[in-house]
Amino acid sequence: MFRATATQSLSVSFAVGLYGIAFGAAGITAGFSILQTCLLSLLTFSGASQFAVVGVMGAGGTALSGIATASLLGIRNTLYGLRMAPLLQVRGWKKVVAAQITIDESTGVAIGQEDLGPAAMKQGFWLTGIGVYVLWNFFTLLGALGAQAMGNPSSWGLDAAVPAAFLGLVWPRLLGRFERTLAITALVLAILLTPYMPAGLPIIFTALLAVIFGWKARA
Amino acid sequence: MNQLWIGVIGASIALFALRYSGYLVPEKYLTNPRMLRINTLIPIALLSALVGVQTLTEKGKWVIDQRVAGVLVALIALRLKAPYFVVVISAALTSALIYRFK
Numbered sequence: 052m053f054r055a056t057a058t059q060s061l062s063v064s065f066a067v068g069l070y071g072i073a074f075g076a077a078g079i080t081a082g083f084s085i086l087q088t089c090l091l092s093l094l095t096f097s098g099a100s101q102f103a104v105v106g107v108m109g110a111g112g113t114a115l116s117g118i119a120t121a122s123l124l125g126i127r128n129t130l131y132g133l134r135m136a137p138l139l140q141v142r143g144w145k146k147v148v149a150a151q152i153t154i155d156e157s158t159g160v161a162i163g164q165e166d167l168g169p170a171a172m173k174q175g176f177w178l179t180g181i182g183v184y185v186l187w188n189f190f191t192l193l194g195a196l197g198a199q200a201m202g203n204p205s206s207w208g209l210d211a212a213v214p215a216a217f218l219g220l221v222w223p224r225l226l227g228r229f230e231r232t233l234a235i236t237a238l239v240l241a242i243l244l245t246p247y248m249p250a251g252l253p254i255i256f257t258a259l260l261a262v263i264f265g266w267k268a269r270a
Numbered sequence: 271m272n273q274l275w276i277g278v279i280g281a282s283i284a285l286f287a288l289r290y291s292g293y294l295v296p297e298k299y300l301t302n303p304r305m306l307r308i309n310t311l312i313p314i315a316l317l318s319a320l321v322g323v324q325t326l327t328e329k330g331k332w333v334i335d336q337r338v339a340g341v342l343v344a345l346i347a348l349r350l351k352a353p354y355f356v357v358v359i360s361a362a363l364t365s366a367l368i369y370r371f372k
Contacts, residue, residue, distance in 0.1 A: 066354070073358050087278045094282035099313060104281045106320050111329060114276035121281040123312055125288045130309060132292015141293070150289040205369050208362030211340025214324035215361030218344050219354045221317035224310070233311060234318040241319035245327045254319040261315035265308030 053171040056164050060178035063156050067098075068186020070216070074101055075194020077213045080204040081109025085195045092191035096184065097154060099124045099220050103254075106213060112251025120251065123258050131158040138172055152180025233264045336372070340365030 071092060078088030083105060091101045100121035107117040131153045138161065141149045157180035164171040201207045225231050237257040244253035325341045326332060340361035347357045 070354055070358065083274055083278070087274055090278050091281065095278075095285045097285050099317060100281060100285055103316065103320065104277050106324055108274060108277050110323065110327070114273045114280060117277040118280040118284055120316060122284040122288065124316055125285045126309055126312065128285065128289045129292040129295075130306075132289055133295065134292075136293045146293055147290070150293055151286065153289050153292065205336070206366060208336075208340060208364065208366030208369070211325075211337040211344075211365030212358050212362040214321050214337060214341050215344035215358050217317050217320045217324065218341060219348065219357045221314060221321065222348045224314050224317075230311075230314055234314050237315040237318040238322035242322040242326050242332065245323055246330055246332065250330060254316060254323060257315040257319040258312050261311035262308050264315075265304065265311045268307060 053164070053167055053174055056160070056167065056171045056175045057178060059163070060160055060175055060182055063160055063179055064182025064186050067156055067183050068190050070098075071187040071190030072194035072197070073212055073216050074098065074105075074187075075191040075196075076198035076204075076209050077102060077109075077194075077216065078105045078191075079195050079198035080209045080213065081105040083108075085192070085199060088195045089188065089192055092188045095121065096151060096187070097121075097125055097128060098187075102213070102216060102220070106217070107251040107254060109213075110250045113249070116249070116251025116255060119255050123255065127155075128153055131155075134158060135161065135176060138169060139176065149176075149180075152177075152184055154180065154183065156180075156183050229264070229268065233260065236260060336365040336368035339368050 074092065075088055078091060079085070083091070088105075091104060095101050095104070103120040103124055104117045107120050108114065132150060135149065135153055135158060139149050157176045160179040161172045161176035164175045198204065198209060201209075204210055221234060225234055237260050240260065241253040241257050244256060248256070321341065325337050326334065343364040344357045344361040347360045352360070
């Protein structure tokens, strides 16, 4: 057991798990039931994708556009899996569990332990993945129950908490002028298209912008 | 089965398939530098679009209300390097105050 790795895993789990409250509240605000909100956390288990499902469908989007947006946001998990597979060397049901807890944080902590060797990396992956899973789901339930009890979401500011949650997710990714230009272009384009397209489509449409930006950028 | 249930179950299946395939596919297929770059840009575009739509539109129309103030406060909190939780709560508080007193 690596002490420093364990401390890091637990602090990440708490920090991330806690904002499950925001997701739980967002799910209820968007019109999902407590059961549906909790199932999204238990089964989908990917913050940005979950927020996308409730965000898109809460604004009147179809299930298909919700699922498509969530999937586009979830592609990075495939890449994390690619990175973790040779390290974890898992088979059978352990592979299923490892896949389910392959998220930004478990992969991030695992990679962060590179100096300490593969045993610490593995420990970082499992401890962070399981820690975030347990706490994220616990706090989702808490947030959902809380929002249900509050009633009108606007009078508690939940209507602004959801876009603020998205802003907080995108903020650390805006590393330079290039990323910021893409972010602002996508934001403006999606707002402009909203009155002219069915809900959810303007958001998916901006993925094309990312493809164009990525294609043209110099490596 | 209604739309919300389809969304919940569909997103869950899609995410699991995406994750599990990472453990099945040989690494060389997904490491083209251009694909990797596009993959880091897609969340930026989608999340930014969601910020815009959730702040300035409602039911397919452009709307300016208390949410704008809330998100601006979140932006300030982020610039001051506030923790995620503070960012979300400060946005909620601002929006709630304006909603109640307008």
